[in-house]
Amino acid sequence: MDDRTHTADAEPGERVTVAGWVHEVRDLGGIAFLILRDRTGKIQVKFATDEMDDELVDAGTNASRESVLSVTGTVEEEPRAPTGVEVVPESVELLAPAEPELPLDPSGKVDADLSTRLDNRTLDVRAGESKAIFEIRAEILRAVREYFRSVGCTEINTPKIVATGTEGGTELFPLTYFGQEAFMNQSPQLFKQLMVGSGLERVFEVGPIFRAEEHNTPRHLNEATMIDFESAFIDHNEAMDVCEGTLLAAYEAVAENCQEQLEVLGYGDSFAVPDAGFPRLTYEEAIERINATGELEEQLLWGDDLPTEGEKALGADVGGHYFITDWPSEIKPFYIQDRDDDPQLSKGFDLMHPEMELVSGGQREHRYDALVEGFEQQGLDPEAFEYYTKMFKYGMPPHAGWAYGVERLVMTMLGLGNIREAVLFPRDRQRLSP
Incomplete structure (x- = not known):
């Protein structure tokens, strides 16, 4: 057991x-100070060099x-010490030496570029801001x-190795699975939909997803952690309520x-916590307002x-944060339900931070024939997804859900300049190690 005293508790x-x-x-000269740091903070250790054993x-x-x-040692009050106390040592044990030349300075006094920090993430997270x-x-x-x-959800875990891509065969990482072709999953979308048709009804998952997109931007990753939600017997409006919550x-x-x-982060x-009641703009209103800003060279x-x-x-x-609703059906995935009163509009939505998209979601198509038709309209083979579509023959309730990336949430919440600062060991086009 760990029987040490944390520095903050001394x-x-x-x-x-x-x-x-x-x-x-x-x-x-005559006195020396060692500043010792653990996960709770720092503490000063005082050495009276003329009075103490040289070895100590x-x-x-x-x-x-x-x-x-x-x-x-013994803890004594010392108002001039950083935390108001200091330790007068009886013994000091070196548990693990560090080389004098460090690849970066965890104290933060000397800046390091992001690439160096990511190459030495263990040292980097010792620094106050990264920690x-x-x-x-x-x-x-x-x-x-x-x-x-x-709100009554059950946490689930779904496969990350799959036979088919959630959104078709593009942007997939292939792998060999006992002589068969398989892929890293792009999303738990299809599996969480299957679970709302089970007795669980309302589920969530926090887990990794993989996208083989050749991005090289400050806000894209090839492996990300997603927060996914799906619930039976709700529509897209109720799904947005949970998303905002x-x-x-x-x-x-x-x-x-x-x-x-x-x-520590300044x-x-x-x-500020956002005000509740995020505005809900239709896609048409969104492009009209963007065009009206005059910021784009060409009108949308x-x-x-x-x-x-x-x-x-x-x-x-x-x-502030806001939703965009009523997206054109043609630019939303096959599993998003179209509006009955206007099939050109979908029941899909996005939650937006003022800087970028955070969430994609919507009401799903739960009717078997309409779902298969959606596959065909997007050039996908329904038979390749038979494990998924067949369950819609056995009583799939109306349902809706959404997903957003943990890294984008952290990035936008804290105003980080690069999404890689919000993930311990990023995976992108250039980075596969550490």
Whole structure:
């Protein structure tokens, strides 16, 4: 068992053992200070070099930065110390030395470019800002899971190795599976739909997806973590309600539980939870408002996808999170249901941050004949998806759902310049290691 005292819990008068990384050593002549860092913070260790055993002093003051030490001693009050206390050591044990030349500076005093940081992610996450990002990411996932449970969802896990692509044969990573061709899954979409037809009815998943898109942008990854939701007996409007609820739950949890991390990232009291009641614009209204901004060189036409500069122009115009609804059927996947009163319009929606798309969702086509027709209209072979389509013959209820990427949520919430800052070990066109 871990019987050490965390640095943040050290109280005056206690005899403690603290362990962590050497953050800094300062030798002032006659007295020296070692700053030891663990996951809870930093603590000062004081060496009276003229009064203490030379071996003890050398063990503490000669350790190179980022070496791992265990220090046993008495905690004393010291108002001038960074945390108001310091440890007077009885013993120092070197648990793991670090080479004097480090590939980056975890203290943050010397900047490193993103590529160097990602190549040395273990050292990078020791730094305050990177550590704060991943602590906030963990809090987001905790809050989202808690919200899903509060609205009656069951967490599921679906296969990541599949026989067919969720959205056809493009942008797939192929692999050999015992002599057969298989693929890394693009989405749990089809599997979560199958589960709403089971006794579970309302499900969610947090897991990886893989897209073989040859992007090289600050907001795209080839492996991402998705938050997926699907529920029987709701429509696209109710699905948007749940979508907004999860996002607000994430922001509220970070605001309440991550003040220390937000301060490290420079937010102080400026971190804002979005107001509830996100506007819902139709696709037609969206392109009209984008065109009216005059930010695009060419006017958008009906059926166009929204370019990045168009999303940013509309986001600036709206000034907050918003939904785009009633997308043209032709640019939404086969499983999105068309509106009965106008088949050219779908019941698909996107949730937008002012900077970019966060969520894609909609009401699904639950009627077997219409679903098969949708496959054929998009040039897909229904027989290749027979494991999926056949279940729609056995009583598939109306259902709706959505999915959004954890990394984009973290990126937009914290204003990060590159999505790779929000994932520990990114996978993109250039990066397969570490």
